[in-house]
Amino acid sequence: MDISTFIGLVLAFLAMGGALAIMAGHGNGSVNLASFIDPPAIIMVLGGALCVTLVGFPMKRVFSMVRAIKKMFFFRPENPAELIDEIVKLAEIARRDGLLALEGKAKDIRNPFIALGIQMAVDGIKPETVEEVMRTEIQAMQGRHHEGKRVLETIGRCGPAFGLVATLLGLILMLGNLSNAEAIGPSMAMALIGTLYGVAMANFFAIPMAEKLGCLSHEEALVKEIIVRGVLSIQSGDSPRIVQQKLSTFLPPKLRPGTEDEGT
Secondary structure, eight states: OOHHHHHHHHHHHHEEEEHHHHHHHTTOOOOOOOGOOOOHHHHHHHHHHHHHHHHHSSHHHHHHHHHHHHHHHHOOOOHHHHHHHHHHHHHHHHHHOGGGTTTTTTGHHHHHHHHHHHHHHHHTTTHHHHHHHHOOOOOHHHHHHHHHHHHHHHHHHHHHHHHHHHHHHHHHHHHHHHHHHHHHHHHHHHHHHHHHHHHHHHIIIHHHHHHHHHHHHHHHHHHHHHHHHHHHHHHTTHHHHHHHHHHHTSSSSSTTTTTOOOOO
């Protein structure tokens, strides 16, 4: 679980609440949170963002965004160092007992992408074909992640626009009912709060989550690239030490085996 997503959202709401409390203190008054809840503005901003995504993307892409958001909260990336250790152990078995000895180990491999590569190598498939299949898998994964990122970016781009629409509607209603003092307050509230909702949705939710999805996609692609290099190295008959040296280049210098912290 990536707790930073939870922490970021909680801090965003705490920052807004703290700002409201400070402003209320300066004005010698109390903050009425109910005044920041305006159903028409919520409908305009959220409904408008949903309509834009439905118009701009196929239905399945819109609903796949739910899975992408879930992934941001609960995705647990592979530890590259542990992954490299696992691949080196497979290289030791292949070096000692031959490549076919990995056939019995393929079913016990926890990572399905490693199992796929090892199984193809054991089956005697050409290294060029193994690399093509595995890299196609990486490209397909990145394509799916890119679509989810585009949906979130569209929401982030259009959220403030629909907040502005809510603002304009509120101003129109207010100017059309200046003779009715009771209608001025609700109309002004919709006008101002609509902009707040649009900006908050874009900058607290949509845009940061799109960036987070891109970051997670990059990390997952890096892990899969390590696996591709490791499988090809095992298939070519490299020694475990060479496999480790090749894959350790993906790690920061201070995490590589046999190297000291850069600060020492």
